Amino acid sequence: MSKIDTNELRLSEEPADELLTRMGYTALTPAAVDDERDSPSEPLLVKRLEAALRRLNPWLSPENVQKAVRHIGVGLAALGLAEANERAYTALVHNLSVEQDLGAGKQGQTVRFIDFENPDRNDFAFVRQYRVSGAKTDVIADIAIFVNGIPLAVIECKSPTIAHPVSEGIEQLLRYQEVGEQYRGRGAPRLFMTAQMLVSTCGEAARYATVGTPTRFWAEWKDSYPLSRQDISTLLAREPKPQDILLAGLFHKENLLDLVRNFTVFEVEKGHTIKKVARYHQFVAVNKALYRITHNKGPKRGGVVWHTQGSGKSLTMQFLAVKLRRLAQMENPLIVIVTDRTDLDTQIASTFMRCGFPSPKHAQSVKDLRALLSDGHGKTMMTTVQKFQEQSDEKHPVLSRADNVFVMVDEAHRTQYSGLGANMRHALPNACFIAFTGTPIDKKNRSTFSTFGDYIHTYTIEQAVLDGATVPIYYEMRQSLDRVEGKPLDTLFREAFEELPLAEQERLKQRYGNVEAIAAAPRRVERICEDLLQHFRDSIRPNGFKAQVVACSRDAAVVYKETLDRMGAPESAIIISSSNNDSAHLARWHLSPGEQKRLVERFKDKEDPLAILVVCDMLLTGFDAPVEQVMYLDSPLREHTLLQAIARVNRTADGKDYGLVVDYWGVADQLEQALEVFTREDVAGVMRPKSDVLPILEARHRSAMRFFNRIDRKDTEACLRVIEPEDVRAEFNLAVRRFAQSMDMLLPDPKALDYLPDLEWLGQIRAMARVRFGDEQMDLRGFQAKVRELIEAHINTEAVEQLLKPVNILSGALKEELAKLKSDEARASAMEHALRREIHVRMDENPVVFAELSERLESLIEERRDARIDAAQQLQLMLGVADQLRNLQGTAASLGLDETGYAVYRLLEKPDGGKADGEGAAQARRELAKTLMADLKPLLVVDWAQKEDVKKRMRAALKTRLRESGYARPDAESLTLQVMDIAQARLGR
Numbered sequence: 001m002s003k004i005d006t007n008e009l010r011l012s013e014e015p016a017d018e019l020l021t022r023m024g025y026t027a028l029t030p031a032a033v034d035d036e037r038d039s040p041s042e043p044l045l046v047k048r049l050e051a052a053l054r055r056l057n058p059w060l061s062p063e064n065v066q067k068a069v070r071h072i073g074v075g076l077a078a079l080g081l082a083e084a085n086e087r088a089y090t091a092l093v094h095n096l097s098v099e100q101d102l103g104a105g106k107q108g109q110t111v112r113f114i115d116f117e118n119p120d121r122n123d124f125a126f127v128r129q130y131r132v133s134g135a136k137t138d139v140i141a142d143i144a145i146f147v148n149g150i151p152l153a154v155i156e157c158k159s160p161t162i163a164h165p166v167s168e169g170i171e172q173l174l175r176y177q178e179v180g181e182q183y184r185g186r187g188a189p190r191l192f193m194t195a196q197m198l199v200s201t202c203g204e205a206a207r208y209a210t211v212g213t214p215t216r217f218w219a220e221w222k223d224s225y226p227l228s229r230q231d232i233s234t235l236l237a238r239e240p241k242p243q244d245i246l247l248a249g250l251f252h253k254e255n256l257l258d259l260v261r262n263f264t265v266f267e268v269e270k271g272h273t274i275k276k277v278a279r280y281h282q283f284v285a286v287n288k289a290l291y292r293i294t295h296n297k298g299p300k301r302g303g304v305v306w307h308t309q310g311s312g313k314s315l316t317m318q319f320l321a322v323k324l325r326r327l328a329q330m331e332n333p334l335i336v337i338v339t340d341r342t343d344l345d346t347q348i349a350s351t352f353m354r355c356g357f358p359s360p361k362h363a364q365s366v367k368d369l370r371a372l373l374s375d376g377h378g379k380t381m382m383t384t385v386q387k388f389q390e391q392s393d394e395k396h397p398v399l400s401r402a403d404n405v406f407v408m409v410d411e412a413h414r415t416q417y418s419g420l421g422a423n424m425r426h427a428l429p430n431a432c433f434i435a436f437t438g439t440p441i442d443k444k445n446r447s448t449f450s451t452f453g454d455y456i457h458t459y460t461i462e463q464a465v466l467d468g469a470t471v472p473i474y475y476e477m478r479q480s481l482d483r484v485e486g487k488p489l490d491t492l493f494r495e496a497f498e499e500l501p502l503a504e505q506e507r508l509k510q511r512y513g514n515v516e517a518i519a520a521a522p523r524r525v526e527r528i529c530e531d532l533l534q535h536f537r538d539s540i541r542p543n544g545f546k547a548q549v550v551a552c553s554r555d556a557a558v559v560y561k562e563t564l565d566r567m568g569a570p571e572s573a574i575i576i577s578s579s580n581n582d583s584a585h586l587a588r589w590h591l592s593p594g595e596q597k598r599l600v601e602r603f604k605d606k607e608d609p610l611a612i613l614v615v616c617d618m619l620l621t622g623f624d625a626p627v628e629q630v631m632y633l634d635s636p637l638r639e640h641t642l643l644q645a646i647a648r649v650n651r652t653a654d655g656k657d658y659g660l661v662v663d664y665w666g667v668a669d670q671l672e673q674a675l676e677v678f679t680r681e682d683v684a685g686v687m688r689p690k691s692d693v694l695p696i697l698e699a700r701h702r703s704a705m706r707f708f709n710r711i712d713r714k715d716t717e718a719c720l721r722v723i724e725p726e727d728v729r730a731e732f733n734l735a736v737r738r739f740a741q742s743m744d745m746l747l748p749d750p751k752a753l754d755y756l757p758d759l760e761w762l763g764q765i766r767a768m769a770r771v772r773f774g775d776e777q778m779d780l781r782g783f784q785a786k787v788r789e790l791i792e793a794h795i796n797t798e799a800v801e802q803l804l805k806p807v808n809i810l811s812g813a814l815k816e817e818l819a820k821l822k823s824d825e826a827r828a829s830a831m832e833h834a835l836r837r838e839i840h841v842r843m844d845e846n847p848v849v850f851a852e853l854s855e856r857l858e859s860l861i862e863e864r865r866d867a868r869i870d871a872a873q874q875l876q877l878m879l880g881v882a883d884q885l886r887n888l889q890g891t892a893a894s895l896g897l898d899e900t901g902y903a904v905y906r907l908l909e910k911p912d913g914g915k916a917d918g919e920g921a922a923q924a925r926r927e928l929a930k931t932l933m934a935d936l937k938p939l940l941v942v943d944w945a946q947k948e949d950v951k952k953r954m955r956a957a958l959k960t961r962l963r964e965s966g967y968a969r970p971d972a973e974s975l976t977l978q979v980m981d982i983a984q985a986r987l988g989r
Contacts (some may be wrong), residue, residue, distance in 0.1 A: 062160035134188030163730025169200030223841030309647030545629035945988035
């Protein structure tokens with residue numbers, strides 16, 4: 001076993017085993033699980049599942065036991081993974097209906113696969129190194145977790161000593177699922193048809209997701225609730241690491257079943273179904289809310305959930321609604337979702353409906369609301385708070401005195417302690433009120449707490465950024481409103497009307513010089529648009545992102561739209577409210593709700609040319625567009641409104657490292673004052689000055705350049721030698737990527753130009769390293785487009801190719817290609833990495849021989865590192881390794897075998913390499929290898945690797961022959977699987 005494998009076991013897999021065992025999971029051996037399933041391609045532990053079905057459904061007939069097993073087993077095999085996983089989830093969570101005669105004729109009966117109400121009635125187990133056969137290859141899950149014999153989770157463990165271990169684990173799990181065309185035929189999707197949780201971990205870091213989740217949505221789990229950090233420390237007798245926190249949080253028995261049943265949704269977006277599972281802050285908030293509801297009475301049942309904008313507040317509300325509806329003690333409650341804006345009402349309603357929430361009702365009017373509440377037992381309904389209004393001079397009636405009414409109020413700090421809020425409480429006097437807000441409660445006016453109760457849970461702006469749930473927001477002030485042509489407004493008025501008395505000047509200024517009129521002045525807007533468009537084209541558009549322009553009035557918004565059109569800006573649209581009394585100038589831009597919705601959908605589509613939205617007060621809340629990276633702000637927003645507006649740019653998206661607010665009004669000048677109403681910790685990191693990027697850039701520049709502190713930068717070979725070790729190259733790669741990210745944030749600021757030559761040089765070294773070392777991670781695709789273009793423009797591709805042409809190990813012109821390099825060090829380095837690539841690519845074709853060659857190569861590298869041999873000697877010895885590799889066919893032929901037979905022959909050797917068994921035993925192995933290949937030959941039909949029945953016959957033939965040849969059963973089974981691996985690698989293409 002290699003050093004990396006040892007570290008993986010010691011630092012990740014074994015600690016995971018220990019924690020799961022101490023949390024009550026049964027550890028199974030690979031041999032034990034193989035006895036419980038029908039074949040290596042069957043991921044279910046069928047015998048264990050059958051026993052659980054009989055235990056949880058004692059009335060179930062043997063025929064229906066088999067039917068239930070088939071339903072989540074072979075019954076899903078013909079479906080695509082996404083559809084199969086959703087069907088399996090439906091069966092597991094919502095149960096399966098079968099017909100069975102229980103004495104009164106056949107009737108539909110409900111079959112439970114899992115007892116969610118009583119976790120201890122289920123069988124929790126796990127196995128390490130779980131092999132499952134796919135159509136063309138096998139996969140081996142480091143850890144598979146089973147509930148009642150059903151694989152609910154797959155964990156991939158990596159060594160923390162390798163570069164990017166968690167990312168590598170995620171990529172491996174995506175390959176196992178065959179997510180993406182590049183992985184087709186390279187995994188075993190059946191293992192994931194019932195899986196609900198996937199984890200990539202290395203001990204020091206861990207991330208989780210569910211089936212089909214793209215890489216950027218894999219998340220950390222940082223709260224082991226209900227276990228405390230001290231609980232885990234006591235359990236393990238050591239300080240917990242991030243892996244321990246995640247595993248304890250996700251796989252505490254009650255948590256796992258809770259997450260599967262209540263915190264998983266299938267959301268339909270643009271015709272595609274996307275499976276989502278809660279993040280830790282959503283899970284903890286909902287369960288803390290449930291605890292408060294069930295352990296208190298009266299008003300104390302409620303409280304406030306503050307989760308910052310962009311962190312999934314609407315889904316948190318849905319998860320709480322799901323759990324409330326499932327709690328038997330709630331007696332089929334009435335759940336009311338209340339907002340104070342129609343667009344928020346629509347957004348939350350659509351979230352509930354997209355995720356398949358059962359029949360949410362939407363109150364259409366005051367009368368409709370009263371009817372729904374009066375007879376609302378068991379309903380989930382949505383309304384705006386404005387519908388809790390009186391009709392004529394009446395006092396608002398009491399509509400329900402039930403205490404199983406739960407009112408979730410969104411953005412409660414705006415209206416819920418006004419008259420409408422009082423009406424709502426009068427209408428529902430015994431209801432439990434829970435406030436959800438995306439902005440913190442201000443410290444001067446604590447009426448939200450007096451109305452709803454204390455915080456149930458908080459998830460701050462800074463926490464969300466640290467978790468990667470949102471991106472950080474930077475701001476820069478470009479031009480303040482109170483200056484026109486470089487002069488303050490007061491000065492301009494005095495100069496223009498100096499002949500008038502001061503009182504008359506003030507009257508004129510108040511009437512015609514108000515800030516909205518000045519803000520909409522065409523000349524001012526034109527100057528801002530010139531600056532705005534240059535910034536957008538230079539900083540935002542090259543990376544494919546979009547912009548929102550926020551004007552202070554509808555008139556100003558129209559001037560912005562018309563000016564952008566006149567100046568030939570990228571396609572833009574204006575979305576503003578309308579009134580029947582609007583002037584013709586405004587009426588021209590009126591849109592129907594349907595037209596507005598279509599524009600918003602176009603804007604959200606990264607590929608659509610609609611690049612800029614101009615708004616006044618619409619789309620500043622309840623608007624989720626990850627493609628929006630910049631907000632050009634020309635409006636006097638304050639406090640909650642400011643926080644809600646700027647959060648439009650904090651959504652995550654591929655390639656989006658930050659959001660940006662460009663301030664043309666002067667909000668930044670009053671930012672500290674505007675945020676003083678909040679507790680400082682609550683708004684830490686809300687907006688960071690763009691100037692903060694420069695010190696970060698300087699630090700990242702030093703970090704990237706430090707690799708070459710004592711190296712002549714003109715000596716390319718010396719520079720490449722510095723980053724030749726794989727671990728050093730990984731550190732270098734990360735440092736350069738971070739440096740490039742900071743450059744992307746600062747460009748085209750002139751301050752960035754000082755660092756541009758070094759970035760271009762580092763890009764060239766990176767490109768050379770990619771060719772020299774065959775390292776695909778060293779290409780420029782991970783850089784933002786505008787930075788990538790700058791670097792590529794300065795890379796001398798011709799020089800790179802001439803100096804570092806890849807060496808083909810199998811080429812007869814190997815020595816001639818090496819001779820083109822300038823030094824023994826360069827030739828040895830190129831040879832080393834060419835050998836590494838060839839051995840890595842072909843390892844499965846002859847695992848014994850290529851493992852030997854790999855060990856020989858590592859030995860030569862170690863000798864060179866310890867200065868026992870020089871570069872020239874190392875090169876000659878590596879050429880000998882290359883000769884062995886090239887002559888495999890001849891070696892096989894000298895033994896009377898083809899290359900596949902030779903690979904099997906070497907596999908049959910004793911662990912000591914056959915040194916003690918003599919020529920007679922070696923001859924016997926050669927004959928057995930020939931016989932095994934002869935047994936397989938008749939079964940090698942077209943596409944045999946994709947036909948499970950053919951592979952089953954192959955395995956049976958191999959196992960029989962090996963048992964006849966004297967191998968014990970465990971050895972025969974192990975060798976059978978290894979011979980099948982070789983056959984698939986060499987003959988399955």
